Each structure stands twice: as C-alpha cells, then as structure tokens.
Amino acid sequence: GESVGLHLPTLSVQEGDNSIINCAYSNSASDYFIWYKQESGKGPQFIIDIRSNMDKRQGQRVTVLLNKTVKHLSLQIAATQPGDSAVYFCAENLAGKLIFGQGTELSVKP
Amino acid sequence: NAGVTQTPKFQVLKTGQSMTLQCAQDMNHNSMYWYRQDPGMGLRLIYYSASEGTTDKGEVPNGYNVSRLNKREFSLRLESAAPSQTSVYFCASIRTRSSYEQYFGPGTRLTVT
Numbered sequence: 001g002e003s004v005g006l007h008l009p010t011l012s013v014q015e016g017d018n019s020i021i022n023c024a025y026s027n028s029a030s031d032y033f034i035w036y037k038q039e040s041g042k043g044p045q046f047i048i049d050i051r052s053n054m055d056k057r058q059g060q061r062v063t064v065l066l067n068k069t070v071k072h073l074s075l076q077i078a079a080t081q082p083g084d085s086a087v088y089f090c091a092e093n094l095a096g097k098l099i100f101g102q103g104t105e106l107s108v109k110p
Numbered sequence: 111n112a113g114v115t116q117t118p119k120f121q122v123l124k125t126g127q128s129m130t131l132q133c134a135q136d137m138n139h140n141s142m143y144w145y146r147q148d149p150g151m152g153l154r155l156i157y158y159s160a161s162e163g164t165t166d167k168g169e170v171p172n173g174y175n176v177s178r179l180n181k182r183e184f185s186l187r188l189e190s191a192a193p194s195q196t197s198v199y200f201c202a203s204i205r206t207r208s209s210y211e212q213y214f215g216p217g218t219r220l221t222v223t
Contacts (some may be wrong), residue, residue: 043214
C-alpha cells in the first residue's frame with residue numbers, strides 16, 4: 001500500500017524577523033556539526049559548520065550555537081527572507097559518517 | 111565545473127527489475143557517498159567510498175551494491191528493485207575526511223511499482 005510520510009516540524013516566520021531552528025543530536029562523541037538547507041527538488045546545500053571545541057560560529061546572516069551539555073544545536077537566521085524558505089537539516093559527524101536529523105521546514109511569510 | 115552530477119533524474123521500475131544510478135564529480139574529491147531520502151525524513155547513508163578502490167556499508171545497505179569506478183565516478187546498483195526502495199537518492203562527495211562539508215548532487219527520484 002501507499003506509505004505515509006512523516007510530517008516535518010514547521011517554523012513559520014514573517015519576512016524580516018529572525019528565525020531559530022533547533023536540533024537535538026544523539027551522540028556525545030560527535031566532533032563536528034553541519035547545517036544544510038534543502039530547497040524543493042534539490043540536493044542539500046551547505047550553510048555553516050561548527051566543531052565540537054566551539055560553542056558559537058557566525059556566517060553571513062547565520063549563526064550556529066552548540067550546547068554540548070544538552071546535545072543541542074541551533075541555527076539562527078537574521079532578517080529572514082522569502083528565499084530562506086526550505087527544509088533545514090542538522091548533521092553530526094561520528095567516526096567519519098554524517099548522521100542527519102529529520103529536518104525542519106521553514107516557511108517565510110511576505 | 112559541474113560539481114556533482116547524477117543520472118537519471120527520474121526513473122520508474124517494476125518490482126524485480128534492476129538498474130544502476132550514476133554519479134560523477136569533477137572536483138577531484140576523494141570520498142563519495144550514496145544516501146536515500148524518504149518523505150519527511152533526513153538522509154540515510156547507504157554506502158560510501160573513502161577513496162578510489164574502497165567501499166563501505168552505511169546505515170541501510172541491504173538491497174544495494176556500489177562500484178567506485180575511478181576517482182570521479184561512484185555508481186549505485188539495485189539488483190532486484192522492491193517498492194521499499196522507492197525514494198530520492200542523493201550522491202555526495204568531499205575532498206578529504208578531515209573536511210566534512212559534503213557537496214550533493216541534484217538527486218534521482220526512483221519509484222518502484
């Protein structure tokens with residue numbers, strides 16, 4: 001029979017507002033984390049990364065925060081734009097393999 | 111510089127048919143990966159090749175085989191397709207294992223009826 005897909009967590013924000021997307025990772029031995037953006041019908045695209053010896057890293061309009069105590073990662077997007085609408089995945093590196101989270105769908109309202 | 115390319119973009123197979131998904135990268139990367147993505151889910155690693163001549167299983171290897179033909183090309187083969195293999199397949203590459211930024215291809219959407 002037809003399979004039913006899982007519903008992604010969704011975050012809806014107004015254009016110009018800041019967005020915060022959260023991710024819980026599973027393994028305390030993970031040493032590297034990446035955020036990817038995936039637009040509809042395309043492959044994932046690298047946004048920003050952070051190593052486990054850091055707790056914050058900034059890029060252009062994006063900031064990643066890492067809290068190893070609670071195994072939590074967040075992606076902050078400043079001044080969110082319609083072009084930011086996509087699914088965002090966090091990934092953790094464990095022994096050379098990337099383990100992806102389920103993803104969060106970001107919807108930007110004009 | 112085309113990056114990572116995949117063929118075909120779409121494919122419909124009947125149960126039991128076989129096919130090979132092709133992937134090539136022109137960035138001189140050492141490591142290449144095959145993932146599958148099911149609706150509403152993240153990517154799951156099928157197989158990877160750390161360097162030319164080596165391949166290793168990932169999280170969901172059953173029902174698949176791979177070939178690292180040369181440094182540029184990494185193919186994924188379904189010997190006897192099953193409806194559970196209906197998915198979108200992505201190929202990715204990285205320069206070295208110390209740099210984990212993966213470059214992804216556009217994906218192959220496969221339906222098995």
